[in-house]
Amino acid sequence: NAGVTQTPKFQVLKxxxxxxxxxxxxxxxxxxxxxxxxxxxxxxxxxxxxSEGTTDKGEVPNGYNVxxxxxxxxxxxxxxxxxxxxxxxxxxxxxGLDTGELFFGEGSRLTVL
Amino acid sequence: xQQVKQNSPSLSVQEGRISILNCDYTxxxxxxxxxxxxxxxxxxxxxxxxxxIKDKNEDGRFTVFLNKSAKHLSLHIVPSQPGxxxxxxxxxxxxxxxxxxxxxxMVKP
Numbered sequence: 001n002a003g004v005t006q007t008p009k010f011q012v013l014k015x016x017x018x019x020x021x022x023x024x025x026x027x028x029x030x031x032x033x034x035x036x037x038x039x040x041x042x043x044x045x046x047x048x049x050x051s052e053g054t055t056d057k058g059e060v061p062n063g064y065n066v067x068x069x070x071x072x073x074x075x076x077x078x079x080x081x082x083x084x085x086x087x088x089x090x091x092x093x094x095x096g097l098d099t100g101e102l103f104f105g106e107g108s109r110l111t112v113l
Numbered sequence: 114x115q116q117v118k119q120n121s122p123s124l125s126v127q128e129g130r131i132s133i134l135n136c137d138y139t140x141x142x143x144x145x146x147x148x149x150x151x152x153x154x155x156x157x158x159x160x161x162x163x164x165x166i167k168d169k170n171e172d173g174r175f176t177v178f179l180n181k182s183a184k185h186l187s188l189h190i191v192p193s194q195p196g197x198x199x200x201x202x203x204x205x206x207x208x209x210x211x212x213x214x215x216x217x218x219m220v221k222p
Contacts, residue, residue, distance in 0.1 A: 004156070033210075040122065042115075042202055042212035043157070058209060090156055100147045100206035104156030 002026050006091050006105035013081045013112045021076040021089055021108050029093030032074035033058075033102065034066060036087040043090065049074055050097065081112045116140045117205050119213035126220050132190040134216050136203035139184065143205035146179060148188045151200045151215070160201075161188070193220045 004025045013019055025032065031050050035043040045058030049068040063085060065077045078085060088109050092102040117138045126132045134148075144165055149157040163170040163177045163186075170177050176189045186203055198220045203213045 035212075040214045042117070042119075042214040044212070045209055048209065059211075092156070097206070097209070098144075099162060100145050100204060100210045101159045101162065102157075102210065104158070106154070106156050 004091055004093050004103055004105040006089075006108050009106065009108055011108065011110050013078075013110065015082060015112060017081050018077070018079050019081065019110075020078075021091070021110075023074045023076070023091030023105060024072050025074075025091075025093040025103070026072065027093055027095075027103060028071070029095055029103070030071075031094045031097055032068065033092040033094070034064075034074070034076045035090045035092065036060065037090060037107075038087050046076065046089075078110075081110075083112045086110060086112045115214070117203060117211050117213040119203055119216050121216050122214070123217040123219070126193045126218065128195055128220055128222050129192045132188075132193045132197065132218055132220065134188040134190075134201050134203075134218065136186040136188075136213050137184060138186065138205050140205070140207060140211075141181070141184065143207045143211075145206045146177070146186050147204045147206070147210075148175075148177060149202045149204060149212075151202065157202060190218075193218075195220050195222050 007022045033048040034046040047066040049055045052071045092104045147162040148160040151157040200215045
């Protein structure tokens with residue numbers, strides 16, 4: 001009963017390095033999301049995918065790219081990491097967007113030195 | 114400019130008493146309002162929601178109130194239990210889900 005699974009859970013990068021956060025869901029969700037959580041800022045939407053094959057920018061997309069590889073998987077890529085991207089990242093899925101009920105993964109803590 | 118705001122970063126309540134968490138919003142076009150609960154080292158989990166056409170929704174110990182004229186949302190937990198200690202996020206949806214900054218609730222035994 002995995003739900004939404006994110007890897008890795010922890011990562012330390014140096015400025016300028018690249019990495020990809022992986023997310024997979026087994027709940028047959030149509031839409032998937034990447035959020036970042038920073039103290040006092042709540043969760044801010046980076047990118048989302050309303051359905052397989054589509055992706056759209058959220059509130060804070062700069063410095064990130066995403067890929068909706070198939071219905072199950074939605075990855076987030078940092079091409080050139082910056083200290084401002086130090087954060088906790090959450091992937092989430094939903095059957096639709098109408099009621100706002102999302103199912104979140106456990107989070108990935110990223111530190112950029 | 115934050116469209117959804119939680120002005121109290123923390124709240125401490127005695128076990129058995131009522132916890133009231135507040136949230137203000139600026140966009141009158143939001144369709145649904147939600148509360149999420151988050152424990153340390155876990156992802157947020159959905160708690161309760163309310164449609165913009167309602168003013169109250171109740172689920173067990175949790176009740177959400179919506180005051181559209183004041184653009185204000187509140188979550189009442191009665192009675193509060195130590196296991197309710199967590200960070201609570203309010204959120205609102207209009208095309209995408211927008212979260213407030215969170216309120217840390219501590220319920221003391």
